[in-house]
Amino acid sequence: MDLWVHLALFVLLAIPIVVLGAFYSELDDKAALASIPRKMAVFLFSCGLLTAVMLFCEHTFASVN
Amino acid sequence: MAAANESRGSKGLNGKDPNLATLLTWLVPGAGHLYLGNFKFALFAFLVVDGIFLLGFTLSGGATVEFLDPELRGRFALALTPEAGNLGGLLWILNETGFPNIPITPRAWPTWVMEGGILTALAGLLNILVMVRVNLDARTTPEQRRRTLSPTLAAGLTWLIPGLGHLLQGRRLRAFVIFALLVGAFAAGTFLAEGSNLSRERHFYYWSGQFFLGLPSLLTEIISGRPPVTGPIRSVDAGLTFGCIAGLLNILAMLDAFRFGEAEVLGERTIDSEPRRPSVAEVQS
Numbered sequence: 001m002d003l004w005v006h007l008a009l010f011v012l013l014a015i016p017i018v019v020l021g022a023f024y025s026e027l028d029d030k031a032a033l034a035s036i037p038r039k040m041a042v043f044l045f046s047c048g049l050l051t052a053v054m055l056f057c058e059h060t061f062a063s064v065n
Numbered sequence: 066m067a068a069a070n071e072s073r074g075s076k077g078l079n080g081k082d083p084n085l086a087t088l089l090t091w092l093v094p095g096a097g098h099l100y101l102g103n104f105k106f107a108l109f110a111f112l113v114v115d116g117i118f119l120l121g122f123t124l125s126g127g128a129t130v131e132f133l134d135p136e137l138r139g140r141f142a143l144a145l146t147p148e149a150g151n152l153g154g155l156l157w158i159l160n161e162t163g164f165p166n167i168p169i170t171p172r173a174w175p176t177w178v179m180e181g182g183i184l185t186a187l188a189g190l191l192n193i194l195v196m197v198r199v200n201l202d203a204r205t206t207p208e209q210r211r212r213t214l215s216p217t218l219a220a221g222l223t224w225l226i227p228g229l230g231h232l233l234q235g236r237r238l239r240a241f242v243i244f245a246l247l248v249g250a251f252a253a254g255t256f257l258a259e260g261s262n263l264s265r266e267r268h269f270y271y272w273s274g275q276f277f278l279g280l281p282s283l284l285t286e287i288i289s290g291r292p293p294v295t296g297p298i299r300s301v302d303a304g305l306t307f308g309c310i311a312g313l314l315n316i317l318a319m320l321d322a323f324r325f326g327e328a329e330v331l332g333e334r335t336i337d338s339e340p341r342r343p344s345v346a347e348v349q350s
Contacts, residue, residue: 009303012253013310016246020314024321027328029238 011044018043076204083203090196091152097199110195118154118188125181127162128174132182132266138165146273150189150196158185174266179291182265183283186276194221197323201330209330216326220319224279227315230322243318248281250311255285258304260292267294274309277316282308 018040026032077083081101090097095111098104133142142165148155158164175181198217201210219230228244231237254262263286265272275282298304 006303009257009300009307013250013307016250016314017310019242019246020317023239023243024317027325029236032239 010047014040014043014047078204078206081203083200086203087196087200090192090199091150093153094151094192094195097196098202101199101203103202110192114151114188114192114195115154117184117191118151118157121181121184121186121188122154122158122161123181124175124177124184126175126178127158128178129182129185129265130158130162130164131167132269134269135169137269138167140165145270147186147189147276150191150193154185154188154192179265183276186273190224190276194224201327205330209332212332213326213329216323216330219322219326223319223322224277224315226280227278227318230319231325234322234325236325239321243315247278247311247315247318250307250314251275251278251281251285254304254307254309254311256304257300257307259294259298259301260289261294261298261301262305262308263289264291268305271305271309275312277312277319278308279315282312 019036021043022032022035022039023029026035077086086097086100088097089100090110093111094114095107095109098107098110130138130143143149143155143158146155148158194217197220198215201216214230214233219234221230222233223230223243226244227247228240228242230240231243232240261267262271262275263282
């Protein structure tokens with residue numbers, strides 16, 4: 001599958017993950033909804049960082065070249 | 066710490082230990098309520114949970130565990146299934162089927178194996194709810210619990226239809242958002258996987274996660290008749306992930322519904338901007 005389709009599906013699935021996480025951490029709906037943009041940014045950045053680490057490890061330890 | 070625990074109602078009443086009551090229920094449905102002295106509910110929980118479990122086990126002939134690929138059949142492989150919520154039932158399955166050492170011999174599945182598998186999973190989920198209830202019952206008085214919609218019922222209704230527990234708690238926006246996101250994610254997953262996610266036989270563990278989405282996933286599975294796979298499915302991995310994550314996130318929604326109800330029962334203010342609503346009993350007095 002195309003890389004961009006993968007990324008689009010990942011961002012799509014990140015929405016319920018982040019929103020449910022926000023609802024679980026905040027009992028007040030307004031506060032939960034207001035925290036979503038920041039939580040979304042943190043989630044996407046963290047996943048990007050993890051991907052970079054995994055790619056680095058793959059290139060360093062698992063490359064056949 | 067002790068004061069904090071007391072204010073959260075984590076200590077038992079009448080010298081009864083909530084954690085012991087929960088553990089007993091995990092082993093035998095209703096045993097925790099028997100320990101608390103609530104014989105009627107203990108008998109009710111035992112008959113309902115183990116009745117559903119035995120019906121499911123009889124219909125499936127215990128063959129559900131054979132859906133798991135032989136290379137994945139470890140000693141604790143079934144710990145990640147909904148059946149693990151009913152430990153007594155899970156041990157029964159292990160004893161009756163000899164799992165994980167089941168001989169690999171091709172045979173036809175029993176006619177009702179899928180429905181039987183759903184029922185044994187349902188028994189596990191119901192016992193989790195009984196465990197949650199007995200823990201709360203051990204910490205609170207009947208008067209406290211009458212203040213609001215039962216937190217256990219709210220969690221159970223949220224399993225049945227994502228957001229329903231929140232709706233009945235008066236949190237309409239949250240209910241709508243949870244329903245739309247989780248059912249939407251499941252629908253997208255089913256579309257991407259071309260319906261191949263709707264079979265426990267095909268995807269044992271993904272199905273276990275998806276089971277926690279309740280009626281939307283189970284009704285889709287039953288109504289669709291579990292469509293056969295006739296060729297390669299391009300986005301099957303993404304579809305399975307969407308369906309499974311939707312179910313797992315509903316567990317978070319169930320916990321949220323329970324926590325909100327628990328705070329009401331314990332008389333804590335649940336939302337800073339909204340003081341706790343008075344109960345029917347408080348209004349009448």
